[in-house]
Amino acid sequence: MSTTSPLRGAAAIVGASLSGVPMAPGRSALEILGEAVHGALADAGLKLSDVDGLFTGSSYHFLAGLSVAEYLGIHPKFCEATMVGGSSYVSHLLTAAMALHTGQCEVALICYGSNQGSGFGKLKSMAETPLYEAPYEPRYPISSYALAAARHMHQYGSTREDLAHIAVAARQWAQLNPLAYAREPLSIEQVLASRLVSDPLSVLDCCLVTDGGGALVLVRSERAKDFPKPPVYVLGAAAATWHRQIGSMPDLTVTATAESGPRAFAMAGLAPKDVDVLELYDAFTINTLLFLEDLGFCAKGEGGAFVRNGRIAPGGVLPVNTNGGGLSCCHPGMYGMFLLIEAVQQLRAEAGDRQVPGAEIALCHGNGGVLSSQVTALLGTAATV
Amino acid sequence: MSDARNSVFEGPGPDAQFAQALAQGRFQIQHCSACDQHVFYPRALCTHCGSAQLEWVAPSGAGCVYSSTTVRRKPQAGGDYNVALVDLAEGPRLMSRIDGVPPDQVRIGMRVQARVIDDPIKGKLLVFIPEGATP
Numbered sequence: 034m035s036t037t038s039p040l041r042g043a044a045a046i047v048g049a050s051l052s053g054v055p056m057a058p059g060r061s062a063l064e065i066l067g068e069a070v071h072g073a074l075a076d077a078g079l080k081l082s083d084v085d086g087l088f089t090g091s092s093y094h095f096l097a098g099l100s101v102a103e104y105l106g107i108h109p110k111f112c113e114a115t116m117v118g119g120s121s122y123v124s125h126l127l128t129a130a131m132a133l134h135t136g137q138c139e140v141a142l143i144c145y146g147s148n149q150g151s152g153f154g155k156l157k158s159m160a161e162t163p164l165y166e167a168p169y170e171p172r173y174p175i176s177s178y179a180l181a182a183a184r185h186m187h188q189y190g191s192t193r194e195d196l197a198h199i200a201v202a203a204r205q206w207a208q209l210n211p212l213a214y215a216r217e218p219l220s221i222e223q224v225l226a227s228r229l230v231s232d233p234l235s236v237l238d239c240c241l242v243t244d245g246g247g248a249l250v251l252v253r254s255e256r257a258k259d260f261p262k263p264p265v266y267v268l269g270a271a272a273a274t275w276h277r278q279i280g281s282m283p284d285l286t287v288t289a290t291a292e293s294g295p296r297a298f299a300m301a302g303l304a305p306k307d308v309d310v311l312e313l314y315d316a317f318t319i320n321t322l323l324f325l326e327d328l329g330f331c332a333k334g335e336g337g338a339f340v341r342n343g344r345i346a347p348g349g350v351l352p353v354n355t356n357g358g359g360l361s362c363c364h365p366g367m368y369g370m371f372l373l374i375e376a377v378q379q380l381r382a383e384a385g386d387r388q389v390p391g392a393e394i395a396l397c398h399g400n401g402g403v404l405s406s407q408v409t410a411l412l413g414t415a416a417t418v
Numbered sequence: 419m420s421d422a423r424n425s426v427f428e429g430p431g432p433d434a435q436f437a438q439a440l441a442q443g444r445f446q447i448q449h450c451s452a453c454d455q456h457v458f459y460p461r462a463l464c465t466h467c468g469s470a471q472l473e474w475v476a477p478s479g480a481g482c483v484y485s486s487t488t489v490r491r492k493p494q495a496g497g498d499y500n501v502a503l504v505d506l507a508e509g510p511r512l513m514s515r516i517d518g519v520p521p522d523q524v525r526i527g528m529r530v531q532a533r534v535i536d537d538p539i540k541g542k543l544l545v546f547i548p549e550g551a552t553p
Contacts (some may be wrong), residue, residue, distance in 0.1 A: 187485070
């Protein structure tokens with residue numbers, strides 16, 4: 034592989050677990066997180082006392098690293114709770130690889146839990162509406178994504194029907210995933226007929242509101258083969274941040290993915306043609322379209338045509354959001370963790386009916402804020418290191 | 419409006435100064451005398467060059483709708499309303515609302531003009547109206 038990054042393949046995921054997907058009524062965010070941590074450590078054959086690096090984020094706890102460490106009863110040497118929105122957990126993957134590589138910790142735990150579905154029934158967020166946007170009452174966050182979709186449609190002629198193909202593809206994947214929240218059949222016509230929330234986005238262009246948690250355990254690669262499950266290696270990761278509020282986004286048709294993607298690919302020594310399976314943060318249908326373009330899977334402006342005809346659905350040429358995504362599997366408020374866990378399951382060939390045969394390289398792309406924070410990660414099996 | 423002594427680091431800051439002018443019905447943006455570009459929303463440092471040499475100027479008020487959405491709301495709650503991003507002639511982009519036409523008639527590319535209106539709840543509010551429309 035043509036890369037000089039010392040981080041390529043330096044760390045590996047040796048434990049992974051979901052919890053509370055899609056609903057865990059009566060359970061708190063930290064209880065859901067605790068269950069995922071228990072599962073991921075059991076998966077890795079490790080104990081909680083082995084964890085000395087903690088990476089987490091929360092919509093419930095302002096000092097998330099402190100709250101989670103205390104709740105778990107651990108005393109991490111390295112505690113990282115950078116909050117860049119739903120992309121945070123993909124961002125944590127990068128810092129966990131750095132912390133392991135530089136010896137700041139030996140066992141890194143990335144974890145998340147949320148009960149926003151059963152506990153609140155709507156997005157649970159500590160995010161403020163930006164001062165200069167608040168007087169106009171944009172519905173947060175959908176109106177910001179709607180403005181991006183409207184601009185893309187204006188500039189490139191993409192349509193609501195193109196976006197509906199993305200929702201339907203996600204649903205078809207969800208139908209293969211027993212944990213997915215929304216598994217009933219969905220047609221293009223149903224998406225187009227669904228209630229508009231902030232034009233041109235309708236309720237079926239929006240992610241779900243569910244519960245869910247997840248945890249990942251990482252170690253340095255030299256130890257990775259000593260664990261029970263096949264290791265999944267971090268081949269590349271990169272983050273880019275261009276704005277906070279939508280009015281400050283330079284071009285609403287180009288996300289910072291156009292920067293994070295190429296840097297992640299460069300670290301991994303890979304190109305889009307090498308990727309077997311993609312997990313893209315689909316808070317809204319427009320996300321999938323923008324990220325496919327910005328990651329180089331199709332040209333800018335051609336995303337609408339690209340997603341048609343089942344190309345990203347089960348049986349299509351490019352498997353995208355194989356768990357059903359935030360649109361149809363789960364979305365507990367910050368979805369980044371679920372991108373990574375689905376990629377791990379695919380690369381371990383544990384994905385059951387939705388397994389992409391022979392998947393060796395997965396791309397996870399996290400989004401935070403209102404198309405604000407973009408973090409791309411490339412994961413691979415032992416054969417790719 | 420610009421005052422050489424009125425540094426962005428002295429006295430009430432750019433947010434407070436913007437709010438004070440708006441409360442008097444005036445919409446103003448910042449101009450950077452170091453790089454000759456304009457800045458909005460109000461900042462302590464120029465987002466183009468990092469300089470603190472920001473001075474208030476009255477923009478022409480001319481703008482162009484960069485993107486637009488109709489936010490759906492029940493009629494009993496006030497009905498649908500517009501949220502738009504407007505590119506000012508001076509360069510900066512900002513979120514606002516297009517008044518003077520129904521929300522579903524706001525078009526990307528529409529030329530608009532700034533107005534400071536009296537909103538019964540929010541007080542002075544910057545909105546835009548299509549060029550040639552009566553406020």
